[in-house]
Amino acid sequence: MVETVSGPDLSAALPARSVPAPVVARLPGYLQALESLRAGGRSTVSSEELAGMCAVGSAILRRDLSHLSAAGRRGVGYDCAGLAANIRSFLGLDRVRRIGIIGAGRLGSALADYAGIAASGFALAGVFDTSPRVVGTSVGGLTVSPMGDFAERSAEAGIELAVIAVPAPAAQSAADAAVAAGIRGILNFAPVVLTVPPAVHVRHVDLATELQVLAHYTAAEAREQQQ
Amino acid sequence: MVETVSGPDLSAALPARSVPAPVVARLPGYLQALESLRAGGRSTVSSEELAGMCAVGSAILRRDLSHLSAAGRRGVGYDCAGLAANIRSFLGLDRVRRIGIIGAGRLGSALADYAGIAASGFALAGVFDTSPRVVGTSVGGLTVSPMGDFAERSAEAGIELAVIAVPAPAAQSAADAAVAAGIRGILNFAPVVLTVPPAVHVRHVDLATELQVLAHYTAAEAREQQQ
Structure with missing residues (x-):
């Protein structure tokens, strides 16, 4: 992280x-x-x-x-x-916090179906995608909305946090749309550093970063065993 | 994290x-x-x-x-x-570290296709699943192997790190199989705390944890704005 x-x-x-x-x-x-x-x-x-x-x-x-x-x-x-x-x-979980997932591909739909969302104090309140092939399909029990409707739909649904699960080249524009719609917390799964205003909080989950940290600890152990 | x-x-x-x-x-x-x-x-x-x-x-x-x-x-x-x-x-990346992904569902295949794996000093060397419907299909450019072959295949392929992308109920047995095969580093995407021997390093990426930490910062900000 x-x-x-x-x-x-x-x-x-x-x-x-x-x-x-x-x-x-x-x-x-x-x-x-x-x-x-x-x-x-x-x-x-x-x-x-x-x-x-x-x-x-x-x-x-x-x-x-x-x-x-x-x-x-x-x-x-x-x-x-x-x-x-x-x-x-x-943690601010004394009320249910509503989240929106941007990107309804494999990662986004896997996240949308994760049962722990509700158990952890959150409600999935929107799934968004730019692709006409995906918009209108059902993901995580919701109908996927076009990304162009993000501001309107997120205001209606009371979405406070956005999860970005789009490919790297699309991540910044997804973040821009979320910020423009008033979102102040973003969980970013795309492998790119997002530029956001100071008032917006971003947490970045990156497979490469996690693997590299893990590599350090396993490599350090191998070195010690050789000594 | x-x-x-x-x-x-x-x-x-x-x-x-x-x-x-x-x-x-x-x-x-x-x-x-x-x-x-x-x-x-x-x-x-x-x-x-x-x-x-x-x-x-x-x-x-x-x-x-x-x-x-x-x-x-x-x-x-x-x-x-x-x-x-x-x-x-x-970080122990002066040589390529080989990884295996356990779980070839949506999350596992999204991770397998992540281009950053190679760019970050890793090589995807195996994808494993227990489901006969998935074994033999192509994920991330590799043929999915049966989980029962994990020890043999990971030894052949020189896999050092395992990424667990299976549902929560299957995660501990996946970890047990990885540990039994000599894996010393596990990146766990399943929403469950794994029990492993002290010599094995686990990093846990959990959507709920990340959302809860994000919720704290956005809630704290809302409280300050009210003051």
């Missing part, structure tokens, strides 16, 4: 009371673990167990959660429901 | 001389920018310009690159070719 938020650096671009970006990035994992504990009927969890479920150290988990003023009680641990609600609120 | 590397915390799990995980995660972006400068015929770049291309602060960029002992020269900047080679070597 490459975070390309407004300004030169995330920590500099956000107000001083903000929580560090790596902490924010770990909160969804804690939330997911808490929800699975609740689904299994558990009401409390120790920091050690929760940390183990999320593959982080328990000291890091306690420090992360201290940003939310979510203190566990010694000998009792964290209240699963209360902590989940706390994280959900912090 | 959730990094679930061996042990409780990445920084704790790696030797002391290791570079911090956030620095490693930014290096592919620097490499991409340097390659695009080189493609445009540029031989040197200032830290300010390179930082601007990567949407980070120039102080952060200089500090990051100091881990590679890649010093820019005052008034000249960084040598694009030299710095790119330096990063490439650090």
Whole structure:
């Protein structure tokens, strides 16, 4: 993940009371673990167990959660429901956030069908494509709209976040259309760095970047084994 | 991105001389920018310009690159070719790394066709699926192999990294098969936390996590505007 938020650096671009970006990035994992504990009927969890479920150290988990003023009680641990609600609120998920997917090709339709969208506090409210062959077909239970209708349809549907799943050459114009329609959060799956105004937040998921980071860790291990 | 590397915390799990995980995660972006400068015929770049291309602060960029002992020269900047080679070597990309994709559905085939794989120092060397309907078809220029042949085929093809693009219920068994075949790096697109031995590195790309982090930043902004 490459975070390309407004300004030169995330920590500099956000107000001083903000929580560090790596902490924010770990909160969804804690939330997911808490929800699975609740689904299994558990009401409390120790920091050690929760940390183990999320593959982080328990000291890091306690420090992360201290940003939310979510203190566990010694000998009792964290209240699963209360902590989940706390994280959900912090992440802005105390109401359902509506998303639109731009690009109804294989990647876009795979994302549209991902059942976790609803479970994670989001609702798929629009799918858009420029191709007349795709417009009007059904993707993710919705009828694909022409990209030219993005502003009108996204306003009608209350779309706040856009997921860009188009080929690289089409990604900037998709982002421009989303920004022009008032979208302030973009999740970009296209392998290109988007140029957006400072007020718009972009997260970039890039296969090449992920593979390169993974390559570093596996290569480093191979080097150590040779020594 | 959730990094679930061996042990409780990445920084704790790696030797002391290791570079911090956030620095490693930014290096592919620097490499991409340097390659695009080189493609445009540029031989040197200032830290300010390179930082601007990567949407980070120039102080952060200089500090990051100091881990590679890649010093820019005052008034000249960084040598694009030299710095790119330096990063490439650090990331373990001084040789082509072979990857296998497990899951030849929409997501898997979209990933297989991603042209950036080769450009980023990787070669797609296998595509695998459990479904007899998919095995034998062509995906990403390769014939899809049955998952039962993973160990044999990956050894033949020299596959070092596996990309998991199967539905959540099938992801753990896909990971188990990859680990059993000696794979030490897994990029997981399935929305489930994988259990792997400590020596295996997993990076997890999860739509819900990315959306939730994005939701935090856009919600925080909305709150500030209300104040």
